[in-house]
Each structure stands twice: as C-alpha cells, then as structure tokens.
Amino acid sequence: MADLARIIAAHPFTVAYFSMEVGIDPRMPTYSGGLGVLAGDTLRAAADLGVPMVGITLLHRKGYFRQHLDAQGNQTESSSVWSPKEFMEPMPFHVSVTIEGRQVQVGAWRYTVYGAGGHLVPVYFLDTAIPQNSAWDQTLTDYLYGGDNHYRLCQEVVLGLGGMAMLRAIRHGMTRNYHMNEGHSALLVLAMMMERAGGHGLNTVTKADKEAIRKHCVFTTHTPVPAGQDQFPLDLVVSVLGEELTEALKATECSFNGVLNMTDLALANSRYVNGVSMRHGETSCDMFPNYPINSITNGVHAATWTSPPFCRLYDLHIPEWRHDNLYLRYAMGIPTDEIQRAHDEAKVELLAEVKKRTDIQFDPAVMTLGFARRATAYKRADLLFSDMDRLKKMCQEIGPIQIIYGGKAHPKDDGGRSQIRRIFEAASTLKDTIRVVYLEEYDMAIAKYLCAGVDLWLNTPQKPMEASGTSGMKAALNGVPSLSILDGWWIEGHVEGATGWSISDNWKPESNPAIESVSLYHKLEGTIIPMFYKRRDEFAIVMRGAIALNGSYFNTQRMVVQYLENAYLATGKS
Numbered sequence: 001m002a003d004l005a006r007i008i009a010a011h012p013f014t015v016a017y018f019s020m021e022v023g024i025d026p027r028m029p030t031y032s033g034g035l036g037v038l039a040g041d042t043l044r045a046a047a048d049l050g051v052p053m054v055g056i057t058l059l060h061r062k063g064y065f066r067q068h069l070d071a072q073g074n075q076t077e078s079s080s081v082w083s084p085k086e087f088m089e090p091m092p093f094h095v096s097v098t099i100e101g102r103q104v105q106v107g108a109w110r111y112t113v114y115g116a117g118g119h120l121v122p123v124y125f126l127d128t129a130i131p132q133n134s135a136w137d138q139t140l141t142d143y144l145y146g147g148d149n150h151y152r153l154c155q156e157v158v159l160g161l162g163g164m165a166m167l168r169a170i171r172h173g174m175t176r177n178y179h180m181n182e183g184h185s186a187l188l189v190l191a192m193m194m195e196r197a198g199g200h201g202l203n204t205v206t207k208a209d210k211e212a213i214r215k216h217c218v219f220t221t222h223t224p225v226p227a228g229q230d231q232f233p234l235d236l237v238v239s240v241l242g243e244e245l246t247e248a249l250k251a252t253e254c255s256f257n258g259v260l261n262m263t264d265l266a267l268a269n270s271r272y273v274n275g276v277s278m279r280h281g282e283t284s285c286d287m288f289p290n291y292p293i294n295s296i297t298n299g300v301h302a303a304t305w306t307s308p309p310f311c312r313l314y315d316l317h318i319p320e321w322r323h324d325n326l327y328l329r330y331a332m333g334i335p336t337d338e339i340q341r342a343h344d345e346a347k348v349e350l351l352a353e354v355k356k357r358t359d360i361q362f363d364p365a366v367m368t369l370g371f372a373r374r375a376t377a378y379k380r381a382d383l384l385f386s387d388m389d390r391l392k393k394m395c396q397e398i399g400p401i402q403i404i405y406g407g408k409a410h411p412k413d414d415g416g417r418s419q420i421r422r423i424f425e426a427a428s429t430l431k432d433t434i435r436v437v438y439l440e441e442y443d444m445a446i447a448k449y450l451c452a453g454v455d456l457w458l459n460t461p462q463k464p465m466e467a468s469g470t471s472g473m474k475a476a477l478n479g480v481p482s483l484s485i486l487d488g489w490w491i492e493g494h495v496e497g498a499t500g501w502s503i504s505d506n507w508k509p510e511s512n513p514a515i516e517s518v519s520l521y522h523k524l525e526g527t528i529i530p531m532f533y534k535r536r537d538e539f540a541i542v543m544r545g546a547i548a549l550n551g552s553y554f555n556t557q558r559m560v561v562q563y564l565e566n567a568y569l570a571t572g573k574s
C-alpha cells in the first residue's frame with residue numbers, strides 16, 4: 001500500500017464521513033445492524049490505510065434498545081443506557097443549530113480509532129443532552145431510530161447541520177469530501193449553502209455555488225425500495241427548519257411533491273453516487289434513472305471479524321494478511337486439516353457462548369447452521385421452515401442439523417416481530433428432531449462468535465431487497481461457506497461448490513418463494529449435509545475457497561481503496 005501513502009500525501013484532503021449509526025465498539029450500542037457495522041468497519045479501514053477521515057454521528061445515549069424475548073418469542077424492549085465517558089472524551093465546546101426557531105446546543109464526544117500503522121481517525125458523537133437545552137431537545141440524541149417522524153427530522157437536523165457546525169469548530173483542515181452514508185445526513189447540503197451565502201439570504205446562492213457544493217459530496221445509497229427511504233411531509237419541514245431553509249431545499253433539483261425525500265436531496269447534490277453491490281447499483285439505476293449511479297461493493301474489516309483461531313492460522317501462514325488483505329488469496333496453500341482444526345476451535349467457543357447465554361448444550365459433532373441479522377420481513381428467517389416434514393425427514397435420513405438464530409426487530413416492525421415468533425414456534429414443533437435456539441440481544445459481540453463458529457451461514461432475503469449483506473463476508477473470513485439467495489454481494493461472491501452454494505440458480509432480481517424453499521432443501525439434502533458428514537475433505541476445500549476467494553476481496557480495505565480511487569480523490573480536482 002506504499003503507493004497509496006504517496007497518493008494520499010500528494011492530495012491534501014479530508015473526508016468527513018456522516019452516518020446516523022456507527023458500530024465501532026461492541027460495548028457502545030450506537031448501531032442497529034449492517035449499516036452501522038459497515039460505518040464502523042469503514043472508519044477502521046480508513047485508519048489502517050492512513051486515509052484522513054473524520055466520522056460524524058449521534059451519541060444515542062439510550063442506544064437502539066435492549067431486546068427481551070419471552071417463551072413464545074414476543075419481543076419487548078428497554079433502553080440500553082451506557083456511559084460515553086468510559087470510551088470517549090467530551091469536546092470542550094458546543095455549537096448550535098436552529099430547530100423550530102429554538103437555538104439547540106450541540107456538544108460532541110470524541111472516539112479515536114487507531115489504525116494498524118498508528119494513523120488516527122476521530123469519530124465525533126453529537127450530543128444534545130446539555131443543561132441549556134429544553135428537556136425535549138435534550139432527548140434528541142437519545143434513541144437510534146426511536147420516536148416519530150418529527151423526532152427523526154430533528155435528529156437529522158442535528159446530524160446534518162450540527163455535524164457541519166461541529167466539523168468547522170474543530171477545524172479539521174480542508175474537507176474535500178462529505179460522504180453521506182445513507183440519506184439521513186443529507187441536510188448537510190443546507191449548511192454548505194449557508195456558508196456560500198455568507199450571512200446573506202439563501203436566495204443569493206447561485207447555480208455556480210450549487211455546482212461547487214455538488215463537487216464535494218459523495219452519497220452511498222443502501223435502500224433498494226422506495227418505501228425504505230426517509231421522507232418528511234412539507235409542513236413538518238417548514239415547522240422544523242423554517243421557511244427560508246425549506247425554500248432553499250425546494251430550489252435544489254430534488255423532486256418535492258409535498259414531501260422532502262432525503263434520498264432525492266442527497267442524489268441531487270452529490271457528484272458521486274453509489275450502490276453497495278453490483279446488483280444494487282443496477283437496481284438503483286432503475287429507481288433513479290436521472291442520475292448516474294456507480295457500484296462499490298461493501299466489505300467487512302478483516303482483522304475485526306476474523307476469530308482468534310483463524311488469526312493465529314493466518315499469522316502463521318500468511319502474516320502479510322493484516323496489512324494487506326489481498327494476501328488472504330494465498331489461503332489456498334493452507335492445508336485443509338489446519339483449516340478444519342481452526343474452525344473446530346471457533347465452533348467450541350461459539351457453543352460455549354450459547355451454553356452460557358441459554359444453558360442449552362449443542363453437540364459439536366452436529367452440523368450447525370447460523371442465521372442472524374435484523375429481524376424484518378424481507379430477510380425471511382422462516383424460509384427454512386416452510387416444509388417442516390421435509391426438514392425433519394432430511395435430518396433423520398441424511399444427517400442431523402442444529403440451528404442458531406439471532407436478531408432484533410425494530411419495535412414498530414410488526415413483520416419483523418412476527419418473524420421472531422415464527423422461529424420460536426418452529427423450534428417447539430421441531431424440538432424432538434432438531435435443536436433450534438434464538439439468541440436474545442444479537443449484537444457485534446455475538447456476531448463475531450456466530451459468523452465464525454457455525455458450519456454453514458444461511459441467508460434467505462427476498463430479492464432485490466438485500467442491497468449487499470455483510471454477515472456472509474464475516475463468515476467467509478472464518479472459513480464458513482454460505483448457502484444464500486442470489487442477491488446483493490452473493491451474486492459476486494458465489495461460486496457454486498467452491499465458496500458455498502446458491503438457493504435457486506435464478507439470477508433475476510425477483511424472488512419466487514416456492515422455488516427458493518424447494519431449492520434450499522434440495523441443496524441441503526443432496527449436496528451440503530452429505531458432504532459435511534461423508535466427505536469432510538471436500539467440505540474443507542469449500543471452506544478454504546470461501547477464505548481465499550471471498551475473504552481476500554469482500555473486506556473494507558479493498559472497499560475504502562475503491563472509494564479513494566473512484567470518489568474521494570476524483571473529487572479533489574475541484
């Protein structure tokens with residue numbers, strides 16, 4: 001990566017990376033799922049590569065939520081209160097934003113990410129719990145994705161406008177790139193307009209000003225369906241932001257049919273836009289035909305998501321993997337029995353953790369499937385249970401399996417809540433044949449055990465809803481093959497029988513649930529379970545393929561280099 005250091009040195013620039021959620025430390029509940037974990041992994045990779053990046057997010061003092069599940073799988077929630085001062089230092093000043101005509105003070109806590117080579121990336125967690133603020137304003141940085149639309153819009157004012165004010169107050173040198181990770185931070189465009197207007201009205205902002213703003217903005221979209229986009233009715237926008245800013249928003253080229261759509265706002269004001277896998281880039285082009293949309297496929301931070309036994313194995317055979325993840329390609333030369341041994345260790349650690357949390361002892365000799373991610377309808381956690389008789393018969397006649405589930409449903413997502421209940425029902429129906437456990441409180445700490453310790457990682461999203469997916473990438477780094485629907489990253493990572501297996505071989509962007517569930521059973525019965533029990537060495541070759549072919553590519557080191565080459569440094573010309 002020496003060239004990269006030279007390129008960075010030749011282009012003085014800073015990237016300000018804005019994200020509503022950031023999963024940077026498993027003990028800080030400041031994320032809800034893949035989006036936040038991606039943000040954390042991005043910041044870690046930037047620190048490793050020496051990229052001058054600054055992260056901006058909200059503090060979420062009461063976290064996302066803590067999940068409680070009763071014996072039927074009914075989810076209840078409580079706040080996840082934590083102590084920022086254990087992890088971060090408070091900044092000694094405040095900035096302010098105007099919300100509904102009130103001045104709201106915004107403070108920040110600094111978290112420092114230490115890169116492998118010693119480079120530091122600061123992440124600022126914005127905080128409105130300041131005594132000068134009204135009681136309600138103090139709650140604005142409490143809950144991630146909590147409250148109603150009004151609460152959300154106010155939070156987005158804190159993130160976009162407050163984040164920009166904080167960035168200026170900290171004086172991080174010249175920021176060349178404002179990277180919006182999803183549309184939640186798109187109001188930062190307004191802050192840039194106010195700077196251009198320099199104290200005059202926003203109606204003095206010219207077309208040339210707007211073009212200059214556009215040159216600095218990068219937008220990564222993560223939402224393959226319009227229903228998933230953040231939208232606010234115009235009267236709410238006027239009451240929160242006031243007439244002048246609302247007029248300025250209308251004057252940007254975003255469509256504005258009575259609603260402010262944050263995706264449109266970000267699209268209209270960004271010079272570089274991308275989806276998070278090749279397929280998602282194509283889906284986004286169909287959704288937004290007026291914009292050129294690129295693709296940069298997500299990754300995961302390799303050193304973070306590789307389990308200790310595999311770290312030891314790679315350190316022994318390919319020690320360069322830590323500073324250059326491409327070396328994982330040479331995992332091809334690691335003897336398969338060593339890969340199996342490392343995996344057995346990771347499995348024992350996972351099963352010990354399951355025992356600790358649930359008091360249920362899984363059998364280390366039994367093939368173990370893992371399925372864990374946000375519980376929401378399109379992820380179809382219950383696809384495996386669409387034909388219980390066939391599933392039971394398969395386990396009795398071909399070979400036993402046991403399954404570990406996990407995932408939180410957003411409190412208002414009834415579809416997600418009922419998915420969890422259905423897994424509990426299935427677990428009780430199957431209890432004499434197949435052990436099924438649902439772990440409460442799925443988070444980064446459990447994900448690390450789970451993605452590494454199961455024998456097969458299952459993913460059954462409804463197409464084309466999985467923009468990328470990253471948990472299968474964590475599994476691949478640990479020699480765990482995927483059995484997955486051909487959507488998101490798996491379209492790129494799947495090589496049948498070499499890195500894992502596909503559920504249905506249909507590449508089209510629509511799902512057919514009946515065909516997919518039949519294919520799921522067919523692959524398990526006909527190929528995967530027999531290979532696992534009868535042809536262990538063949539199975540280990542697939543494990544090794546997952547590491548060499550997918551671990552070496554689907555990591556945030558490769559991803560951040562792609563952002564540098566395609567987005568950040570290309571923007572630096574303005």
Ligand SMILES: *Cc1c(COP(=O)(O)O)cnc(C)c1O
Pocket residue numbers: 032033034037372373374442443444447448468469470471472474
């Ligand atoms: C990696 C991760 C995710 C993302 O999972 P997908 O299968 O990509 O949706 C969600 N939650 C946690 C806690 C994770 O670590």
